[in-house]
Amino acid sequence: MSIVLDPKKNHLLAALPESEWxxxxxxxxxxxxxxxxxxxxxxxxxxxxxxxxxxxxSLLYVMEDGASAEIAVVGNEGIVGVSLFMGGETTPSRAVVQSAGVGLRLKAQMMMDEFNRAGPVMHLLLRYTQALITQMVQTAACNRHHSLDQQLCRWLLLSLDRLEGSELAMTQELIANLLGVRREGVTEAVLKLQEAGLIRYARGQITVLDRPGLEQRSCECYAVVKKECDRLLPDRLAV
Amino acid sequence: MSIVLDPKKNHLLAALPESEWxxxxxxxxxxxxxxxxxxxxxxxxxxxxxxxxxxxxSLLYVMEDGASAEIAVVGNEGIVGVSLFMGGETTPSRAVVQSAGVGLRLKAQMMMDEFNRAGPVMHLLLRYTQALITQMVQTAACNRHHSLDQQLCRWLLLSLDRLEGSELAMTQELIANLLGVRREGVTEAVLKLQEAGLIRYARGQITVLDRPGLEQRSCECYAVVKKECDRLLPDRLAV
DNA sequence: CTCCGTCTGTACGCTAACGCACGTACAGAC
DNA sequence: GTCTGTACGTGCGTTAGCGTACAGACGGAG
Known part of the structure; x- marks a missing residue:
């Protein structure tokens, strides 16, 4: 089966100048x-x-004892593999598909060559990287100070922004692994949201019913990340 | 009083090619x-x-309610203000001097111009930025999974690496603010380290007595950050 | 239609860290 | 030598989240 898709769904690709494209x-x-x-x-x-x-x-850090923690999430607004053009080639973290779908890939060498032209592509990628950094910073702060409930809301919203529709296919177990918490903790938090009428959960299918409600329950971290993403990544690249 | 200092103490400056220097x-x-x-x-x-x-x-994120969390630390191995050349100009975090000392500064415009030459300076700065990212990732994971005791060890080691000698001038209150925990918690953790003979603490003066001991008590996070710093930032820039 | 694996809900004791409220003790000012 | 402020130590009740264990419940395979 061949994949039929619109490359311009990825915001970075969509922002490329015509010649690069x-x-x-x-x-x-x-x-x-x-x-x-x-x-x-x-x-x-x-x-x-x-x-x-x-x-x-999901970008994860996996600890020596096997525990993991999500550091940031990448969807159609971004690119997986920034360490390549940042010059490190590798990174101590892991990138795992958290929600199945399709994508496009580019050979590492080509990416490097394009980056090293030091033109608009480079600046676009660096701005994206800064947005990614914001997400990481916020994750660190959020892990320190906010409750599981708040973090779950943040996580749902970040995922929702990167999907079409208001459906999300994720088991509680999986969410727990990503957030780096107990599965039972997620169960409790999910139930609270369900009782509040914000979501509906059924065997790995989350339906978001009340997005504004989620935003209200979420910590500030979601809003900060969203704002920085919007600021740093305009729909079209200003050349 | 004029400041007498050796600019080459900063590893990034030391790594500059002669012409740039x-x-x-x-x-x-x-x-x-x-x-x-x-x-x-x-x-x-x-x-x-x-x-x-x-x-x-210290790079901090300060929350709406005033609580804060340290995201990363910058000493003579780095530069404060990466968001400038990353293209965002600003960032949602704050940079505060955590341990008094001296430094050098460069006008933002000059930094931009130098970066945009897209030569060895740019690649050096990007590699440093990746090292900084590693620190942020590790902080996020550490905040999630490790105990206050372990985090304190990590923090002491990171600070120690960026200072001469084995003395550190910091009150427990200040450390607590940086780690984003209670002051009393720091007191307890410090006492444990003192009883174990690893450090000596007296009114804002920490003396590290047994560095290997600290490394052993610390979580893996310190080692990971150290390793990436060493890997990404060779003493001399290979041109 | 039934069986079985996966997913979800619940319960209970445990621990780390919190919030708050003190007491102490050192260091420099006067 | 006393006075005062900053820094440090301690105690106690509270809470969020962990570890473990187990029961129900849904849904696809046969």
């Missing part, structure tokens, strides 16, 4: 991104960077 | 960096970037 287009390879696929392993050199179109990718 | 030298302005000084306020445009020589700077 023409050059990239034939090199962009469509890929399925099934749930759980590891796009980049900790401390391993990447051979591709990924532009999610409908998938969502 | 000659150009930068006259533009680098020595500055005192007293405890508590705010080098960059959240969401405010920077007019300088700072290269600490003997000072240590």
């Amino acid at each position: 023409q050059r990239w287009r034939p090199q962009l390879e469509p890929v399925e991104m099934p749930l759980g696929e590891v796009l980049s392993e900790s401390d391993r050199i990447l051979d591709h960077v990924y532009f999610p179109l409908t998938a969502i990718v | 000659q150009r930068w030298r006259p533009q680098l302005e020595p500055v005192e960096m007293p405890l508590g000084e705010v080098l960059s306020e959240s969401d405010r445009i920077l007019d300088h970037v700072y290269f600490p020589l003997t000072a240590i700077v």
